[in-house]
Amino acid sequence: MMAEVNEIAVRVHGLSKSFGSVRAVRDIDLAVAQGEIFGLVGPDGAGKTTIMRMLAAVLRPDAGEILVDGVDVVAEAERAKLHLSYMPQRFGLYEDLTIAENIFFYGALFGVPRGERIARSQELLEAAGLLPFRRRLAGQLSGGMKQKLGLICALIHTPRVLLLDEPTTGVDPVSRRDFWAILYNLREGGVTIVLSTAYMDEAERCSRLALLHGGEIRHCDTPQHLKAAMPGALLAIASAHPRDVREAVSGKPGVLGALLMGDRVHVRVDDAERRIPELRAAIADQGIADAVITPAEPGIEDVFVALLGEEKPHEP
Amino acid sequence: MNIQRLLAMAYKETLQIWRDPRSLAVALLMPLMQMGLLGYGVSLDIKHVPLCVYDQENSQASRAVVDDFTASNWFTISHTIASEAGIRRAMDRGECAAAVVIPVDFSRTLAATGSAPVQAIFDATDVNTTNIAMGYAQGVVAQTNATIAARWAASHGVQPSLVGRVDFEPSVWFNETLESRNFIIPGVVAVILALVGAQLTSLTISREWERGTMEQLISTPVTPLEVMFGKLIPYFAIGLLDAAFCLAVAVFWFHVPFRGSIGILFVTTALFDLVVLGIGYLISVRIRNQLGASQVALLLTMLPTTLLSGYTFPIDQMPAAIQVLTYAVYSRYYVTILRTIFLKGGGLTDLWTPVLGLVAYAAIIIWLAARAFRKHL
Numbered sequence: 280m281m282a283e284v285n286e287i288a289v290r291v292h293g294l295s296k297s298f299g300s301v302r303a304v305r306d307i308d309l310a311v312a313q314g315e316i317f318g319l320v321g322p323d324g325a326g327k328t329t330i331m332r333m334l335a336a337v338l339r340p341d342a343g344e345i346l347v348d349g350v351d352v353v354a355e356a357e358r359a360k361l362h363l364s365y366m367p368q369r370f371g372l373y374e375d376l377t378i379a380e381n382i383f384f385y386g387a388l389f390g391v392p393r394g395e396r397i398a399r400s401q402e403l404l405e406a407a408g409l410l411p412f413r414r415r416l417a418g419q420l421s422g423g424m425k426q427k428l429g430l431i432c433a434l435i436h437t438p439r440v441l442l443l444d445e446p447t448t449g450v451d452p453v454s455r456r457d458f459w460a461i462l463y464n465l466r467e468g469g470v471t472i473v474l475s476t477a478y479m480d481e482a483e484r485c486s487r488l489a490l491l492h493g494g495e496i497r498h499c500d501t502p503q504h505l506k507a508a509m510p511g512a513l514l515a516i517a518s519a520h521p522r523d524v525r526e527a528v529s530g531k532p533g534v535l536g537a538l539l540m541g542d543r544v545h546v547r548v549d550d551a552e553r554r555i556p557e558l559r560a561a562i563a564d565q566g567i568a569d570a571v572i573t574p575a576e577p578g579i580e581d582v583f584v585a586l587l588g589e590e591k592p593h594e595p
Numbered sequence: 596m597n598i599q600r601l602l603a604m605a606y607k608e609t610l611q612i613w614r615d616p617r618s619l620a621v622a623l624l625m626p627l628m629q630m631g632l633l634g635y636g637v638s639l640d641i642k643h644v645p646l647c648v649y650d651q652e653n654s655q656a657s658r659a660v661v662d663d664f665t666a667s668n669w670f671t672i673s674h675t676i677a678s679e680a681g682i683r684r685a686m687d688r689g690e691c692a693a694a695v696v697i698p699v700d701f702s703r704t705l706a707a708t709g710s711a712p713v714q715a716i717f718d719a720t721d722v723n724t725t726n727i728a729m730g731y732a733q734g735v736v737a738q739t740n741a742t743i744a745a746r747w748a749a750s751h752g753v754q755p756s757l758v759g760r761v762d763f764e765p766s767v768w769f770n771e772t773l774e775s776r777n778f779i780i781p782g783v784v785a786v787i788l789a790l791v792g793a794q795l796t797s798l799t800i801s802r803e804w805e806r807g808t809m810e811q812l813i814s815t816p817v818t819p820l821e822v823m824f825g826k827l828i829p830y831f832a833i834g835l836l837d838a839a840f841c842l843a844v845a846v847f848w849f850h851v852p853f854r855g856s857i858g859i860l861f862v863t864t865a866l867f868d869l870v871v872l873g874i875g876y877l878i879s880v881r882i883r884n885q886l887g888a889s890q891v892a893l894l895l896t897m898l899p900t901t902l903l904s905g906y907t908f909p910i911d912q913m914p915a916a917i918q919v920l921t922y923a924v925y926s927r928y929y930v931t932i933l934r935t936i937f938l939k940g941g942g943l944t945d946l947w948t949p950v951l952g953l954v955a956y957a958a959i960i961i962w963l964a965a966r967a968f969r970k971h972l
């Protein structure tokens with residue numbers, strides 16, 4: 280079957296879920312095209328995991344519809360599970376089983392024939408660089424290796440839709456790059472990926488992003504469009520004393536937000552032309568002499584903060 | 596049910612048991628410990644039990660009874676005394692483990708009624724020795740009876756079985772509720788199965804919740820029935836192995852007589868195994884932490900099995916209300932079956948009520964267990 284390029288792989292309509300008085304997910308709509316890498320981003324408690332669980336058919340929604348690969352997830356949960364793979368936020372494999380045993384187990388549960396399981400696990404282990412460790416207990420793996428193992432177990436049955444809840448949290452940058460190489464490869468093969476992430480550089484790699492807050496989707500677009508939609512202009516102030524700089528500019532007229540980014544401060548202002556001299560003066564007043572102000576391209580983190588208000592995802 | 600998934604589940608569970616020292620210890624050491632505890636302090640080869648004789652009559656007939664005791668090799672006369680207080684003193688000092696008291700009118704009663712009582716007293720501080728000594732004494736008295744009956748019959752020209760008995764009246768000192776060992780040991784199999792089966796399975800689902808592996812497991816197409824049967828297969832096998840071990844120890848080590856059919860024993864043991872596993876599994880599904888699950892399992896299996904199954908406390912001696920309650924205790928049926936198979940050798944015709952009870956119990960529990968597990972958070 281040839282997949283149409285714009286076929287919708289995941290469609291969500293009016294999805295809601297409450298835990299007692301906590302409205303974790305509020306009436307959300309989503310449509311993810313086949314072959315997309317779709318990102319869910321939002322602060323802690325925004326509802327990312329709750330959405331993922333409902334998509335994976337392990338949590339029942341209070342209301343709403345979910346279609347995954349054309350299958351109604353709410354009505355036909357078990358049939359939907361044949362089409363998708365889910366990697367939970369918390370490592371969900373057996374730590375007292377080896378890499379190979381975990382892969383075999385999940386392969387069997389998804390009905391992959393024995394011979395195919397062997398060939399495919401070999402291939403996946405090789406791609407992930409885990410082949411030499413296949414007899415090691417999962418509990419003795421590093422964080423990055425564990426996540427790759429989780430991905431392999433999720434891929435052993437060639438799913439059409441892959442759901443990954445913060446798959447690279449706690450993983451070193453090199454392993455994260457490997458991880459993403461695998462994801463890009465999958466997308467080439469037509470697999471649709473929905474993932475949540477706390478890393479802004481990862482968010483930037485997604486084809487589209489949903490910015491979640493308080494269980495609602497506040498914005499949903501490509502990273503480029505989201506950046507373009509950011510109100511105001513961004514200035515980067517480099518200094519040896521970034522905290523003092525932030526202190527100096529915060530609350531000044533026309534300043535919409537100030538965010539620490541390593542040794543720089545990203546300041547969002549209503550009008551760059553007009554505010555640069557004012558800020559320069561304000562910083563000098565505080566006795567900081569080395570500050571250099573330049574206009575900057577917004578990163579997704581800046582957009583995130585600007586669009587979601589004052590919630591800062593990575594406040595140090 | 597898909598065989599590949601079922602076997603994968605069973606294999607995975609087996610690996611986990613194999614790598615979990617605690618589960619292994621319960622599976623392998625529990626039966627050993629329990630059987631050991633029971634046999635603790637037992638010297639199986641008892642001969643020459645020191646016997647204190649208080650022959651109040653000292654007639655030909657009474658001396659014949661005493662001679663039968665000494666001739667058996669099981670008893671050696673350590674004291675011949677002339678007062679009841681002497682028995683007490685000898686036992687307190689540990690100089691004798693048993694005593695026979697022959698009443699002053701022994702031969703007269705025997706001649707007049709054809710039957711006369713002999714009192715036997717046992718120091719039951721060591722239950723096991725006492726059990727054995729009591730059995731020996733019974734043997735001796737049976738021997739005496741046969742002789743007396745034969746003699747009486749010869750002199751009166753009647754059937755030997757109708758006349759002449761020395762009534763054996765054992766009384767147990769220091770441990771009044773003594774039970775025969777043969778009576779208890781078969782029931783131990785029930786206790787061990789209940790303990791091992793329910794303890795191990797009570798952890799199987801709660802472990803998945805506790806370790807965070809459940810979310811991933813239920814995201815696969817595996818069905819609740821495959822999860823249940825897949826998980827129970829290894830525990831079922833362990834249960835049967837443990838039962839076989841205990842039964843072998845009972846027969847070959849403790850020399851409990853085995854008179855019944857191995858086939859019925861196997862089938863009923865498998866049924867009982869299913870019941871306790873099902874209970875453990877139900878608990879495991881309901882209680883999502885391992886400690887809580889294992890505590891509840893202990894409460895729901897060990898407690899009724901040791902107290903209400905008739906394993907140590909005879910059911911017919913319980914208050915009426917409690918007696919009714921024991922019908923709800925699955926181990927009651929199995930203990931009855933075990934005891935009958937071992938000691939009486941009954942076939943299915945004698946056992947159909949407890950077997951039916953067990954079948955019904957197993958069916959209900961497995962039905963409940965199959966419905967209990969839900970594949971969502």
Ligand SMILES: Nc1ncnc2c1ncn2[C@@H]1O[C@H](COP(=O)(O)OP(=O)(O)OP(=O)(O)O)[C@@H](O)[C@H]1O
Nearest residue numbers: 298301303321322323324325326327328329330368
């Ligand atoms: N099982 C549950 N019981 C009660 N409340 C829950 C449950 N699961 C989630 N919540 C609540 O629902 C809200 C959304 O939680 P969720 O786990 O979906 O957030 P998240 O975006 O994944 O956060 P994080 O980045 O920390 O993983 C939170 O307020 C959380 O406390």
Ligand SMILES: [Mg+2]
Nearest residue numbers: 327328329368
């Ligand atoms: Mg989460």
